[in-house]
Amino acid sequence: MVDFNSKKLIIAIDGPAGAGKSTVAARVARKLGYVNLDSGAMYRALALKAIEGDAAFEDEDALVKMAHGSRIRLEPTVSGNRVLLDGRDVSGRIRERDVTEAASKVSVHPAVRAWMVARQREMGLGGGVVMEGRDIGTKVFPDADLKIFLDADPVIREQRRLDQQRIKGAPAESMAAELRERDLRDRTRAASPLVAAEDAMLLDSTHLSEDAVVEQIERLAREKLAAKG
Numbered sequence: 001m002v003d004f005n006s007k008k009l010i011i012a013i014d015g016p017a018g019a020g021k022s023t024v025a026a027r028v029a030r031k032l033g034y035v036n037l038d039s040g041a042m043y044r045a046l047a048l049k050a051i052e053g054d055a056a057f058e059d060e061d062a063l064v065k066m067a068h069g070s071r072i073r074l075e076p077t078v079s080g081n082r083v084l085l086d087g088r089d090v091s092g093r094i095r096e097r098d099v100t101e102a103a104s105k106v107s108v109h110p111a112v113r114a115w116m117v118a119r120q121r122e123m124g125l126g127g128g129v130v131m132e133g134r135d136i137g138t139k140v141f142p143d144a145d146l147k148i149f150l151d152a153d154p155v156i157r158e159q160r161r162l163d164q165q166r167i168k169g170a171p172a173e174s175m176a177a178e179l180r181e182r183d184l185r186d187r188t189r190a191a192s193p194l195v196a197a198e199d200a201m202l203l204d205s206t207h208l209s210e211d212a213v214v215e216q217i218e219r220l221a222r223e224k225l226a227a228k229g
């Protein structure tokens with residue numbers, strides 16, 4: 001019997017904030033008939049729970065306990081993931097400034113990451129997924145069929161995030177500084193820092209349109225699929 005699942009790829013897209021991962025992952029998934037999973041949304045959901053439960057972002061034990069008692073669900077949609085925390089739709093709330101800041105802080109803890117990685121592996125194991133994050137190609141799926149490291153010039157990334165936040169009416173003044181601080185934390189933490197996997201394809205979206213990035217990844221994916229037979 002033909003196992004159709006074996007032909008479905010696992011595609012990892014990693015990179016810093018503002019590089020365009022979410023939109024690109026959603027569009028690539030749609031083109032291939034795959035699901036897009038936003039691993040950062042899971043860290044954000046836990047961060048929200050920590051905020052609401054008054055847990056300190058430094059308290060690894062408390063955070064892990066919280067994670068174990070949580071149900072974090074990602075529902076892929078054409079424009080990203082709908083995120084359910086213990087059955088409640090928190091998709092909008094987790095994009096706010098306080099949660100964004102907190103997510104970067106709770107994600108430094110190895111035990112929190114271990115819990116997240118285990119959940120993410122369960123979600124993507126069957127293939128047919130485009131998972132985006134910081135450590136998908138290095139830790140979650142080191143054997144992913146296709147690994148993309150999507151980057152862009154920091155000034156461009158800051159501008160993109162600023163534009164997104166402005167739409168939501170958030171103050172713009174310190175946004176760029178906060179993004180730089182989060183970037184630095186994500187890249188320099190001891191546990192699974194943001195780095196490109198050795199076998200990742202590096203894509204710099206600074207001078208590339210979103211369409212061009214999506215097309216390149218789709219082309220690479222189709223080549224992988226053809227090679228799988």
Ligand code: DC
Nearest residue numbers: 039040041043103104107133134135
């Ligand atoms: O992708 P994002 O900006 O929504 O992620 C929020 C935070 O979660 C980010 O500051 C780093 C962390 N994160 C991570 O450590 N590992 C991932 N795979 C995804 C996100």
